[in-house]
Amino acid sequence: xxxxxxxxxxxxxxxxxxxxxxxxxxxxxxxxxxxxxxxxxxxxxxxxxxxxxxxxxxxxxxxxxxxxxxxxxxxxxxxxxxxxxxxxxxxxxxxxxxxxxxxxxxxxxxxxxxxxxxxxxxxxxxxxxxxxxxxxxxxxxxxxxxxxxxxxxxxxxxxxxxxxxxxxxxxxxxxxxxxxxxxxxxxxxxxxxxxxxxxxxxxxxxxxxxxxxxxxxxxxxxxxxxxxxxxxxxxxxxxxxxxxxxxxxxxxxxxxxxxxxxxxxxxxxxxxxxxxxxxxxxxxxxxxxxxxxxxxxxxxxxxxxxxxxxxxxxxxxxxxxxxxxxxxxxxxxxxxxxxxxxxxxxxxxxxxxxxxxxxxxxxxxxxxxxxxxxxxxxxxxxxxxxxxxxxxxxxxxxxxxxxxxxxxxxxxxxxxxxxxx
Amino acid sequence: xxxxxxxxxxxxxxxxxxxxxxxxxxxxxxxxxxxxxxxxxxxxxxxxxxxxxxxxxxxxxxxxxxxxxxxxxxxxxxxxxxxxxxxxxxxxxxxxxxxxxxxxxxxxxxxxxxxxxxxxxxxxxxxxxxxxxxxxxxxxxxxxxxxxxxxxxxxxxxxxxxxxxxxxxxxxxxxxxxxxxxxxxxxxxxxxxxxxxxxxxxxxxxxxxxxxxxxxxxxxxxxxxxxxxxxxxxxxxxxxxxxxxxxxxxxxxxxxxxxxxxxxxxxxxxxxxxxxxxxxxxxxxxxxxxxxxxxxxxxxxxxxxxxxxxxxxxxxxxxxxxxxxxxxxxxxxxxxxxxxxxxxxxxxxxxxxxxxxxxxxxxxxxxxxxxxxxxxxxxxxxxxxxxxxxxxxxxxxxxxxxxxxxxxxxxxxxxxxxxxx
Numbered sequence: 030x031x032x033x034x035x036x037x038x039x040x041x042x043x044x045x046x047x048x049x050x051x052x053x054x055x056x057x058x059x060x061x062x063x064x065x066x067x068x069x070x071x072x073x074x075x076x077x078x079x080x081x082x083x084x085x086x087x088x089x090x091x092x093x094x095x096x097x098x099x100x101x102x103x104x105x106x107x108x109x110x111x112x113x114x115x116x117x118x119x120x121x122x123x124x125x126x127x128x129x130x131x132x133x134x135x136x137x138x139x140x141x142x143x144x145x146x147x148x149x150x151x152x153x154x155x156x157x158x159x160x161x162x163x164x165x166x167x168x169x170x171x172x173x174x175x176x177x178x179x180x181x182x183x184x185x186x187x188x189x190x191x192x193x194x195x196x197x198x199x200x201x202x203x204x205x206x207x208x209x210x211x212x213x214x215x216x217x218x219x220x221x222x223x224x225x226x227x228x229x230x231x232x233x234x235x236x237x238x239x240x241x242x243x244x245x246x247x248x249x250x251x252x253x254x255x256x257x258x259x260x261x262x263x264x265x266x267x268x269x270x271x272x273x274x275x276x277x278x279x280x281x282x283x284x285x286x287x288x289x290x291x292x293x294x295x296x297x298x299x300x301x302x303x304x305x306x307x308x309x310x311x312x313x314x315x316x317x318x319x320x321x322x323x324x325x326x327x328x329x330x331x332x333x334x335x336x337x338x339x340x341x342x343x344x345x346x347x348x349x350x351x352x353x354x355x356x357x358x359x360x361x362x363x364x365x366x367x368x369x370x371x372x373x374x375x376x377x378x379x380x381x382x383x384x385x386x387x388x389x390x391x392x393x394x395x396x397x398x399x400x401x402x403x404x405x406x407x408x409x410x411x412x413x414x415x416x417x418x419x420x421x422x423x424x425x426x427x428x429x430x431x432x433x434x435x436x437x438x439x440x441x442x443x444x445x446x447x448x449x450x
Numbered sequence: 451x452x453x454x455x456x457x458x459x460x461x462x463x464x465x466x467x468x469x470x471x472x473x474x475x476x477x478x479x480x481x482x483x484x485x486x487x488x489x490x491x492x493x494x495x496x497x498x499x500x501x502x503x504x505x506x507x508x509x510x511x512x513x514x515x516x517x518x519x520x521x522x523x524x525x526x527x528x529x530x531x532x533x534x535x536x537x538x539x540x541x542x543x544x545x546x547x548x549x550x551x552x553x554x555x556x557x558x559x560x561x562x563x564x565x566x567x568x569x570x571x572x573x574x575x576x577x578x579x580x581x582x583x584x585x586x587x588x589x590x591x592x593x594x595x596x597x598x599x600x601x602x603x604x605x606x607x608x609x610x611x612x613x614x615x616x617x618x619x620x621x622x623x624x625x626x627x628x629x630x631x632x633x634x635x636x637x638x639x640x641x642x643x644x645x646x647x648x649x650x651x652x653x654x655x656x657x658x659x660x661x662x663x664x665x666x667x668x669x670x671x672x673x674x675x676x677x678x679x680x681x682x683x684x685x686x687x688x689x690x691x692x693x694x695x696x697x698x699x700x701x702x703x704x705x706x707x708x709x710x711x712x713x714x715x716x717x718x719x720x721x722x723x724x725x726x727x728x729x730x731x732x733x734x735x736x737x738x739x740x741x742x743x744x745x746x747x748x749x750x751x752x753x754x755x756x757x758x759x760x761x762x763x764x765x766x767x768x769x770x771x772x773x774x775x776x777x778x779x780x781x782x783x784x785x786x787x788x789x790x791x792x793x794x795x796x797x798x799x800x801x802x803x804x805x806x807x808x809x810x811x812x813x814x815x816x817x818x819x820x821x822x823x824x825x826x827x828x829x830x831x832x833x834x835x836x837x838x839x840x841x842x843x844x845x846x847x848x849x850x851x852x853x854x855x856x857x858x859x860x861x862x863x864x865x866x867x868x869x870x871x
Contacts, residue, residue: 048788052812111675123812131833137822139832146844178457199699229844250671250845271867278869367469390546391473392563401558401865410870411560411861412552423567423650424671424846428861440832441810442797444822446692447697449831 032212039208040175040227043148046205047173051145052349055122057201058169062118065168066111067197069161069189073107079188080157087181099155100182110161110189113415114196117165120414123432124171127441135447141438145171147229149435150221152177152243152415154235157185161230164207166417170435173206175228177221179235180213187211195207222247232418232430252430253422256345257287259403262362262388264379265298269306271400272378278402279376281314285347287419288374288406292342292352294362297323300355304328308353316349323355344370359384363391367392369396372421374406395421395428451561453633455641460629461596461648464569467626468594472566476543478622479590483539484831486589487532489617490582492609494528500609501578508602520576521603531582531610531822538586541835544853548862556868562793562859566592568650570856571642572838573598573664578762584653585614585628587838591856594627596649598642600656601634608632650680651846652813673851674843677766678794680824683783683809684728685800686719692821693724693799694731699823700797702735704706706768708840709795709827713763715783718744721776725749729774737770744776763790780805784812791815793842795827816842816849 050058069076080102087097093234123143130140149172151163160176167174178186186209210217222231225248232252233243244251261279263272281292295303300323308328311318319337320328327336340364341352356362366375376398377388385399396406406429408416411430420426426434456801471479490497509517544564551561570593572584581597588595599607607630615625631638643652645668653663653673665672682700684693700711716724721744729749732739740758741749749755762773763786777783787796797819798809806820819829827850829837834852841847849856 051814104489133831133833137826137832142810144844198463244669250843268867274867274869282870325697389563393472393860396861396863398863399865400867402869404870405558405863405865405868406861410554410560411863412554422671423565423858436842437846437848439814440817440827442817442819442822442826442832444819444826446689446695446821447826448695448823449703449825 032214032217033220034383035072036210036212036217037224037227039210040148040221043173043175043206043208044227046203047145047148047171049170049203050173050206051171053171053201054314055124058122058171059118060170061197061200061202062114062165064196064200065161065165065193066114066118068192069107069111069114072192073193076102076185076188076192080185083182092181096155096181100157100185102157102185109149109293110158113162114165115386117169118413120169120432121169122169123436130443136445137447138443140441142437143433144334144439144443146435146437148173148175148227150175150177150224150228150231152218152221152231152233152235152239154179154239155182157182157189159234160186160189160209161193162415166415166432166435168202168206169341170432172435175208175210175221177210178217178418183213194416218243219246222249224392225249234418250424252418252420252426254287254419255421256371258290258292258345258369258371259288259290259373259406260292260362260366260370260375261403262294262356262359262375262377263296263299263303264359264377264381264384265296266380267296267299267378268377268380269299269303272303273306273310275339275376275378277310277400279313279352279404280311280316281349282402282404283414284349286402287345289347289396290351290403291344291346292369294354294356294365297357300324303355304355308334312348316351317350321354324353341342345371359387359405363388366392366394367433369398373419374398374403376401395419453635453638454641457631457633457638458645458648459862461569461642461645462632463626464596464629467624467646468569468592468625469567471589471594471627472545472592474592474622478543479543479592480539481617482621482623483535483586483589485538485617485621486582486586487535487811488613489613490528490532490535493613493616494525494632497606497609497613499522501606503601503605509655513602517576517602520767521578521606523606523755525571527579531579534583535586538590538836541853543588543590544857551864557866558668558868559864561862563862564854564857565860567650567856567858569594570598571596571598571645571649571652573639573642573652573654573656573660573672575600575660578603578610580655581607581610581630582614583836584838587836587853587856589623589627591853591858596629596631596642598631598639598688604634627741631809639664640667643670646670654871655839658782671846673839673841673847675708675840676842677792678710679713679766679790679792680709680711680794680827681713681715681787681791681796682711683715683777683780683782683796683798684717684720684724685780685798685802685805686801687801688717688720689801690720690724690727696797696799696821696823697728698735700773700825701732701737702770703823703825705770708766709824710768711772711824712765712767713775713790715775715777715786716745718776718778721748725774725776729755732772734845735770737772740771740773745774766792780808787813787815794840795824797822817839
């Protein structure tokens with residue numbers, strides 16, 4: 030009961046503070062973000078001392094070195110958090126913009142003005158830097174935020190909160206717009222997910238298990254992103270050098286992230302020429318290949334090249350592994366993506382105008398590209414400012430979510446006394 | 451089990467058909483809508499024969515005359531359904547539009563293209579004309595739709611479906627993009643709400659009980675709209691004649707609908723002059739008034755004027771009743787709306803530039819107006835084309851939802867071989 034009461038109180042406080050924040054002009058918000066950045070730099074020793082408590086527990090608990098690495102607030106990570114807040118301060122404020130207004134026959138002027146969503150609930154794992162990043166993006170977009178990080182980062186997250194709250198003193202932004210749920214119990218998540226009167230949107234960041242748990246237990250709308258099974262389709266007549274560069278970049282630039290390519294589809298008319306080149310490139314970079322029968326007929330099984338099974342077409346490897354399939358043409362590529370894709374990101378490498386347009390039109394993944402690496406599916410790379418997450422559900426936001434993704438629009442109407450007839 | 455299997459099959463069929471529909475050009479969709487309109491007119495006798503079966507049951511069951519009226523497919527209602535489909539055909543197609551593209555430093559062109567949501571699930575009560583209206587809007591916006599109407603309209607809804615399916619034969623649009631759940635059991639709704647792999651959005655239309663049931667049981671995002679507690683704030687220095695006309699129109703033009711005003715807030719500096727005029731106007735039109743103390747000091751209690759209690763400030767009367775409160779100024783009006791409003795529609799009547807802008811900026815209801823009647827909060831009146839519902843949740847859509855509200859955007863990227871550094 031105590032936990033439930035406290036979380037509801039926190040949610041109420043964030044909601045009340047978010048109403049104040051919604052009308053604070055950009056200059057004041059940017060001043061607050063700069064103060065937060067300065068605070069993180071100034072209190073680095075304190076942050077690292079508190080982080081040490083989490084790290085000791087993690088080491089004692091036998092967490093993997095990779096996990097411990099993600100948990101560590103190194104000098105570099107603290108500086109990155111501070112620089113991130115300053116970068117967000119430099120972005121244009123989305124709030125209050127009216128993109129167009131139209132005039133109705135009775136003279137009413139109708140338009141849509143961009144407004145904050147209200148309160149965002151973030152549920153995430155390990156990396157404590159998400160705490161500062163999410164707080165910054167939500168603040169700039171005029172939203173309150175209530176954060177629930179992983180229990181392994183508890184002391185680090187509470188320390189970051191303390192520093193951010195100190196920094197907001199003396200600014201126009203009420204400290205209560207940023208809150209951290211101070212409980213490590215799993216049921217704290219359930220309580221948060223039931224605060225539908227206070228929270229407008231839930232963004233979970235973490236593994237598929239966490240996201241499914243959140244979706245199944247939330248009464249609040251959730252931005253979902255289960256996985257990224259991204260495709261590269263190399264069309265007949267593609268510039269083969271370009272195709273090689275894009276395939277290598279999409280697969281090997283950073284294989285552990287969601288916008289890395291997992292399946293390469295190759296048009297049958299160029300398979301003979303392209304597959305030997307591509308396979309040699311990939312093997313050279315240590316990529317393991319799961320190939321369809323047609324591919325194996327051209328590039329025989331060898332070390333690192335094996336026959337694909339049905340599960341390979343749906344796999345998100347997040348590793349130096351790739352599935353390769355020869356297709357009859359655009360039609361089969363599009364059906365394969367519809368059947369096995371995850372609505373994340375797909376790219377076509379082509380020199381044909383008509384097929385480039387057809388691919389863009391018919392593939393309804395959240396990001397669809399022509400002649401570019403899937404690795405560009407990223408808020409920063411696409412010019413959206415930073416990114417708070419990626420949505421693969423088609424509602425509200427679809428694709429990388431930047432500042433604009435953290436807002437919605439209300440209709441505004443200017444009349445001069447019109448009444449309805 | 452049989453019901454569950456059949457509903458899941460239907461949902462799968464709609465999903466598959468919606469993929470085809472997503473890429474059908476506007477001319478073909480408009481041709482299909484015209485064929486549907488012609489079909490409804492041609493088969494009016496059949497529709498009315500089937501409607502008769504529902505009406506007989508309703509009469510035997512003792513349904514209220516108002517309910518029976520809403521259930522009846524009169525000549526006028528059938529013609530309105532047909533005309534509605536033709537009107538939707540005349541709207542511009544939102545699909546495929548790219549509003550702007552921007553160029554990144556590496557030459558990538560990034561933009562957002564409007565696409566359908568996929569499959570919409572409509573859950574509604576009584577009025578069978580919703581079946582044709584929703585089918586038309588979804589078809590035009592490229593979405594499949596699966597409809598679940600009230601059990602009292604079962605035969606009417608199935609007859610409309612049959613006529614629409616017949617009409618789609620020989621058009622480019624697959625008939626399966628429109629489906630009706632052929633079961634009247636309540637649990638059919640629960641089954642539909644669990645089809646998260648097939649359905650992208652649920653729109654419930656009906657009473658608050660139905661909407662709460664849907665929200666609590668759905669794994670699919672829901673467009674919510676519980677109630678419309680709309681406010682008119684009459685500012686100091688308002689044109690009193692304009693204020694009188696707007697108050698009367700907002701309250702009495704059609705009191706039973708969600709965009710009718712429920713509370714009038716009056717600035718204390720004009721209360722002495724304005725309240726006697728307004729109260730006389732309202733009483734003359736048979737409106738019952740629930741007044742705050744300050745109001746009663748100016749306009750003494752009389753037949754039709756009584757003291758308001760706390761519940762009046764939150765009430766959605768949907769009737770010829772109105773709450774009236776004197777406020778200190780804009781600040782109190784905005785706090786009152788934040789505390790008691792339902793995020794639907796609010797209007798300020800004012801001659802002051804600064805206060806008009808502050809009201810527009812700070813009130814974050816889905817439609818915020820200056821000097822216009824709340825009755826204009828309507829897709830048709832605002833120029834959005836027809837309206838499939840109104841959203842008072844701030845996600846995806848906020849306010850009246852027309853064709854654009856039934857779409858989302860995907861990012862599209864044109865490259866010429868860029869790879870990520």
